[in-house]
Amino acid sequence: MKPVLISGIQPSGKLHIGNYLGALKNFVDLQNSGKYQCYFFIADLHSLTEDFDPKEKPKQILELMADFLAAGLDSKKSVIFQQSQIPAHTELSWVLNTVTPMGELERMTQFKDKSVRQRKNINIGLFAYPVLMAADILLYDTKFVPVGEDQLQHLEITRSLARKFNKKFGKTFFEPQAILTKTPRVMSLANPEKKMSKSQPESCLFIDDSPQEIRNKIRKAVTDSGAEVKHDEKNKPAISNLLEIHSSLSGETISKLEKKFIGKNYSTFKNDLAGVVIKHFADFRKKKSALIKNQSKLFSILVAGSQKAAKVANKKIAEVRKKIGLI
Numbered sequence: 001m002k003p004v005l006i007s008g009i010q011p012s013g014k015l016h017i018g019n020y021l022g023a024l025k026n027f028v029d030l031q032n033s034g035k036y037q038c039y040f041f042i043a044d045l046h047s048l049t050e051d052f053d054p055k056e057k058p059k060q061i062l063e064l065m066a067d068f069l070a071a072g073l074d075s076k077k078s079v080i081f082q083q084s085q086i087p088a089h090t091e092l093s094w095v096l097n098t099v100t101p102m103g104e105l106e107r108m109t110q111f112k113d114k115s116v117r118q119r120k121n122i123n124i125g126l127f128a129y130p131v132l133m134a135a136d137i138l139l140y141d142t143k144f145v146p147v148g149e150d151q152l153q154h155l156e157i158t159r160s161l162a163r164k165f166n167k168k169f170g171k172t173f174f175e176p177q178a179i180l181t182k183t184p185r186v187m188s189l190a191n192p193e194k195k196m197s198k199s200q201p202e203s204c205l206f207i208d209d210s211p212q213e214i215r216n217k218i219r220k221a222v223t224d225s226g227a228e229v230k231h232d233e234k235n236k237p238a239i240s241n242l243l244e245i246h247s248s249l250s251g252e253t254i255s256k257l258e259k260k261f262i263g264k265n266y267s268t269f270k271n272d273l274a275g276v277v278i279k280h281f282a283d284f285r286k287k288k289s290a291l292i293k294n295q296s297k298l299f300s301i302l303v304a305g306s307q308k309a310a311k312v313a314n315k316k317i318a319e320v321r322k323k324i325g326l327i
């Protein structure tokens, strides 16, 4: 049996190149490697922890589904599903809440960041977010979880909850490992000290931006002092970030790129980078706009995937109920 691999993305707006290079592109590569039994899902329950408009949610869910498929996820190779269609996720999350120390959740960077950002909506869901994420992962006997660097703390908690549960109730869960890409933390175009985040849309390069928007955003991206196109995270964080984006999309190594741009200025490099980004996403944009026109097809793929995932999840939750004496 191939090892299980799972990951999810929240349907809460457009995907940026950080989501793509930290997560989605890797999902596709891992799926196509044929080495894993892959599950990818739309983390719609997680997305309720941030301010949202219920009228927008169905569109966001189907748009993320179109992103998945246009980027190359394939329902014949992976189980693609919607978290909220499988009640076992919330049920296991509740059970795991009962072995989760509040103190561990209070330390979570994402909780602290989001509490500052949405001061008027510091809800219990936001606090318990990592517990639901642990449930998503542990339900499927997962070995590997491809995510961006910002999720490592949540994976640490997932392992800790698996250990706590196993110790208390007998061996039930595996401890999963993260899989990171070469660019696990893509930085903001406006401030290379901060990660690219959809909470600051002006700092993001979205993967379905038009060629014109891509050119404009890259032209305006902050650069460092000096003029040399060189990877030096400490002294040239902005150019280093752009070089990493270039290298991940073009497949050229950073040192090859540095050589290519010796004696050339930042704007020549930025021009080249814009061309690489536009070319890389041309096919994606075409596929996505065709997919988005057929919403009922997107939804039926999601329902079929959710039924497959539910079979696995329901078995595990039955085992959990038995272990904790709910029978």
Ligand code: AMP
Residues within 6 Å of the ligand: 008, 009, 010, 018, 019, 020, 021, 022, 023, 024, 146, 147, 148, 149, 150, 151, 183, 184, 185, 186, 187, 195, 196, 197
């Ligand atoms: P989210 O949109 O928060 O559901 O994130 C989806 C995936 O993108 C997660 O695996 C994140 O770790 C990853 N991600 C988000 N922002 C970045 C970033 N700036 N660089 C790399 N990966 C990221």
Ligand code: TRP
Residues within 6 Å of the ligand: 006, 007, 008, 009, 010, 043, 046, 132, 133, 136, 137, 145, 146, 147, 151, 154
């Ligand atoms: N928390 C993840 C994020 O914000 C999304 C997510 C929810 C997830 N459940 C998961 C990722 C399970 C991996 C595995 O990006």
